[in-house]
Amino acid sequence: EREREEKKKREAAAACVAKGGVSRSGSERREREREKEEDEMPKTSTTYYTSEHASLAAAQEEKKNQQLYIYQCKYTGKHALVTDVSLYALPKRRTDDSSVLDMAEHHTKLYLTEGGVKRIRRTSDGKVEKQFRLVLGDLPVAYTSEQNGKVLYIMKDSVKEYTPKDVTYGERNLPPCIQVIEEGRNVQLLLSVSTTGIKSKIGIYNIFDSRLKVKLDSHGGGQKARKELLEMFSQALDVKVLQLTLVDDAEDEGLKVLQVGGRTALQVFKKLKAFTKRHKAPNQNAGGPKKY
DSSP: OHHHHHHHHHHHHHHHHHHHHHHHHHHHHHHHHHHHHHHHSOOOOOOOOOHHHHHHHHHHHHHHHOOOEEEEETTTOOEEEEESSOGGGSOBOTTTOOEEEETTTSOEEEOOEEEEEEEEEOTTTOOEEEEEEEEETTEEEEEESSTTOSEEEEOTTSEEEOOOTTOOOBTTBOOTTEEEOSSSSSEEEEEEEEEOSOGGGOEEEOTTSSSEEEEESOOSOHHHHHHHHHHHHHHHHTOOGGGEEEEEOSSOTTEEEEEEOSOOHHHHHHHHHHHHHHTOOOOTTSSSOOOO
């Protein structure tokens, strides 16, 4: 009797062990299947953007689209400064015709070194002014009116614009004579206007320079010359005359500014490029002059 009871206990224990083993095995199998499913599921992540991120992105985009102007010493060819504005668009100082660059408003990098203080007696009022000179080697290029001043006076004929030979012009890199303005009209062109007695030379030239060279047939200026110029650019840019506004520069008699409405800067560049290509001055044996 005792042997039968012990046998039953051993059988019951063996059954419990077997049952527990199967349960653990099933649990481990389900755990492995769940881990496999998680590995096969695509990973997701969440990124939060705030107004600060938006402002930073806008500033980076503006910086990327910003056009830079590189100027080098007119005599040595060394880099003098880089800025985000054309010197032709800056105001001029009446006393010495230097270009006035406010470095607090325009991003500017200088390659100049301090050249000491120069005292100048002004002929206009006899007063003595101090100029904190900035030089490139031994050559003076610019000056400020105070130590480490933010207003830079770039001396007349001290620098020239640097243009790489392999430069590719496009939306983010346009010739300096084409400028984008924020208020009023969309685009403005810097013009150097003169007259010629040779009809074959009438037209628009030097679209890659700091100023467009425009040669007119009308002598003596006035309304006749103004009308001729506006009609020429109306045809070149494929716009109405009413979309054009011609402004005389008060500081520079040789500079005229043409404001263009209804066109982007890139569209203006492409139109000018196509127009000048079609209307090149003919050769002497080309069968007579072409009209603009």
